[in-house]
Amino acid sequence: xxxxxxxxxxxxxxxxxxxxxxxxxxxxxxxxxxxxxxxxxxxxxxxxxxxxxxxxxxxxxxxxxxxxxxxxxxxxxxxxxxxxxxxxxxxxxxxxxxxxxxxxxxxxxxxxxxxxxxxxxxxxxxxxxxxxxxxxxxxxxxxxxxxxxxxxxxxxxxxxxxxxxxxxxxxxxxxxxxxxxxxxxxxxxxxxxxxxxxxxxxxxxxxxxxxxxxxxxxxxxxxxxxxxxxxxxxxxxxxxxxxxxxxxxxxxxxxxxxxxxxxxxxxxxxxxxxxxxxxxxxxxxxxxxxxxxxxxxxxxxxxxxxxxxxxxxxxxxxxxxxxxxxx
Numbered sequence: 001x002x003x004x005x006x007x008x009x010x011x012x013x014x015x016x017x018x019x020x021x022x023x024x025x026x027x028x029x030x031x032x033x034x035x036x037x038x039x040x041x042x043x044x045x046x047x048x049x050x051x052x053x054x055x056x057x058x059x060x061x062x063x064x065x066x067x068x069x070x071x072x073x074x075x076x077x078x079x080x081x082x083x084x085x086x087x088x089x090x091x092x093x094x095x096x097x098x099x100x101x102x103x104x105x106x107x108x109x110x111x112x113x114x115x116x117x118x119x120x121x122x123x124x125x126x127x128x129x130x131x132x133x134x135x136x137x138x139x140x141x142x143x144x145x146x147x148x149x150x151x152x153x154x155x156x157x158x159x160x161x162x163x164x165x166x167x168x169x170x171x172x173x174x175x176x177x178x179x180x181x182x183x184x185x186x187x188x189x190x191x192x193x194x195x196x197x198x199x200x201x202x203x204x205x206x207x208x209x210x211x212x213x214x215x216x217x218x219x220x221x222x223x224x225x226x227x228x229x230x231x232x233x234x235x236x237x238x239x240x241x242x243x244x245x246x247x248x249x250x251x252x253x254x255x256x257x258x259x260x261x262x263x264x265x266x267x268x269x270x271x272x273x274x275x276x277x278x279x280x281x282x283x284x285x286x287x288x289x290x291x292x293x294x295x296x297x298x299x300x301x302x303x304x305x306x307x308x309x310x311x312x313x314x315x316x317x318x319x320x321x322x323x324x325x326x327x
Contacts, residue, residue: 002067003077004104006096008084010077013069013101014038016056022110025117025315026065028101028139029055032122032146032272037075038068040121040272040293047293051272054299055119055307062308064315065111069101091216094127099136106138115315119143119307121272122243123217129225141232141314143307144222146241146271149249153181153218159243160200163285173197180204185218223252232260234310236303238269240276242283262310269300276300 003012018024029038029052036042039050056066072081073089085093098118106113118128118139125147131137148155160177164170176195181204184190190208192201207214226233235253237246244250246265254263270276270288274297291297 002104004100006072006100009072009081011069011072011097011100012038012075012077013067013104014053014056016060016066016068017110018060018063018065020063022065023112024063024065024110025115025311026067026105026111027059027117027119027143027311028098028105028128028137029066029068030098030118030120030124030128031068031071032120032124035074036071036121038070040068042293045292046290047295047297049293049295049297051121051274051293051299055273055304058299058304059119059308059311062312064117064311065105067101067105069097071097089210089213091127091130091213091220093213095130095134095136098127098131099134102131102137102139115140117141117143117311117315120145120147122146122148125222126217126220126225129222129229132229132231133225139231141234141311142229143234143236143310144226145236145273145303145307146238146244147222147226147235147249147253148244149223149252151219151221155244155249156203156218157181158245158248159285160203162242164197164200169195173200177204181218184208185215223256226253227256232314233262234307235261235263236266236269236273236306237263238266238271238273238276238300238303240268240278240280240283241271242280242285242288243271264306266300266302266306269303273300273303274298 002015003010031040040052041048041050052068059066102116105111116139120128125144132139161174164173172195176193184207190205237250268276272292
């Protein structure tokens with residue numbers, strides 16, 4: 001376990017190193033939304049077989065050092081961190097964590113400072129892109145897995161509508177949900193709507209508890225940030241992903257042209273990059289999410305191969321002598 005400080009807070013992390021001596025190219029793993037920890041486990045979901053720990057093992061075997069960290073409101077320093085961060089969680093909070101992780105690696109003698117990469121999942125794409133565009137992270141390339149193409153507001157509505165549309169009262173639920181979101185965006189206080197199921201009311205209530213972060217999330221556009229990044233970028237969205245959509249989200253990244261942009265769709269990867277053998281039509285949200293981190297789930301091999309195949313030419317290209325920087 002390793003750690004470092006950001007102002008009055010502490011970040012806790014795990015650094016996985018290859019067996020060979022360094023300096024190594026390195027990858028910072030950036031987790032998705034909510035209470036997702038360094039291993040990409042979540043207290044909201046059963047299981048401890050998080051994809052980040054599996055990615056770290058696979059990437060280390062391929063010659064990469066891998067750093068995965070806890071968001072500051074998680075992990076062993078959470079209680080003290082929240083005293084400093086209470087009521088102030090924002091996009092900047094997450095951006096600072098990404099940038100500090102890159103800085104931690106860059107200061108180590110066993111890491112090649114010019115060969116740092118980000119590998120993100122879901123919402124994590126927004127924070128890595130912001131850190132890159134802010135000039136803090138200075139990644140040599142970014143791998144964005146399951147990134148949201150649509151804004152948080154549009155994506156959240158789409159996810160909810162998929163689940164309630166089959167219900168007889170589905171249209172009424174969505175109309176009431178839209179009013180709740182409009183009230184939130186207008187700065188009006190929350191009041192549960194009796195037409196809306198309790199889990200959805202609770203979701204909207206959590207937006208108020210997560211200010212100012214949640215307001216930023218509803219409006220953020222990953223493709224807009226992605227288009228401005230000036231380093232090689234790989235987007236991977238699995239065809240078995242039920243939280244973002246190959247067509248609706250992937251197309252927004254495909255539309256960004258450039259030699260340094262690659263977009264691919266692994267056949268059997270789910271949202272957290274696990275192998276999903278079942279047909280897409282059989283993937284019910286509640287069942288799928290409850291099994292994301294089950295003990296018997298494995299990384300999708302096509303996805304891991306795509307990541308390593310894309311990274312290796314960038315990471316092991318000839319360096320400027322003595323600098324760790326790529327020619």
